[in-house]
Amino acid sequence: MQEYSSKLLENAINQIAKLPGIGRKTAVRLALYLLRQSSEEVSLFTESIANMKNNIFYCSKCHNVSDSPSCEICSNPHRNSSQICVVQDIRDVIAIENTQVYKGVYHVLGGVISPLQGIGIADINIGSLLSRIDMEEIGEVILALPATTEGDTTAYYISQHIRKRNQNIQISVIARGVSVGNDLENTDEITLTRSILNRVDFDSTLK
């Protein structure tokens, strides 16, 4: 156990070191960096985090983070509310929004089914997704889940339950394939297999 000349510093380092991916050395560096900043800067830092934690809402519809009970995306009349993109995490919403290509709405599961990690169907927002499908006019559900066994299991489970309720909803999954900038040699076999089987018309890629 390390000894510090200040308990106050030690407490701050211990708290910072709890963050994921932040080791002890980095925590020391960050704590001393904050110590060197002005009181105003440090207040801005701590208050922005406290404010976020205390005042943020989770959208009652899609479970995305929001500054009001209904998020900006769900309450935006220009978004296509009949198209739901199902994602694992809020981060995925941010990533897809950055592409500026998707104009529908979202549903944030908050995880994927993972027996190994003890995450079951009741632990993620599947029930509320099925309720939305029951209550609203949905034309398409896009499953944008991780390309893992857990992601695939979750996608399969959701698709089965949607099918039980409604045969007419289009269920899509995002394309798996060779990432832009990657060469074939370094692409794993499953991805390469999928990208060959799901090949698309060349002219369509030029649009």
Place this chain on the structure above:
Amino acid sequence: MQEYSSKLLENAINQIAKLPGIGRKTAVRLALYLLRQSSEEVSLFTESIANMKNNIFYCSKCHNVSDSPSCEICSNPHRNSSQICVVQDIRDVIAIENTQVYKGVYHVLGGVISPLQGIGIADINIGSLLSRIDMEEIGEVILALPATTEGDTTAYYISQHIRKRNQNIQISVIARGVSVGNDLENTDEITLTRSILNRVDFDSTLK
């Protein structure tokens, strides 16, 4: 510029992304991690940092961080107050304390002379070091500064000023040499040169 569905989240991400070595993606990950923690956990986190910033002292003697105006090391009667180890940074105190081999006291410069970065003699705690040498009974000053041009310049400047005041103080520098676990092949020439010139009696290393 990225768009987030919550200004509160965006503010927290912006603040976290100001930390050194924390990129935008990591900031998003850390903000969402904090959001998932309990309110109590987040309070502990923000308050530990605010407390540190607002209540910490810098030791009036050695400039190390402390919970009181005189630090634990300076006020410890078991430490040899006639031996001063001069370091660049509080982090260096932590690193040396962890070795448990040094029983003297410290002097934290808070930087090294660097004309390129606009850090001059007056910007670092050299004046107070020379005052200590004038006022106290000092037997040895150990210069434990970075092995860089700036570190060497600072060490030279300090040693010259100590010599002007007192011919009897022992001035030492920490040994430069091949790090434990490193092979010679990958050691730079200057380090290797120094480690050959400053070679020590083999038997003395077995003590």
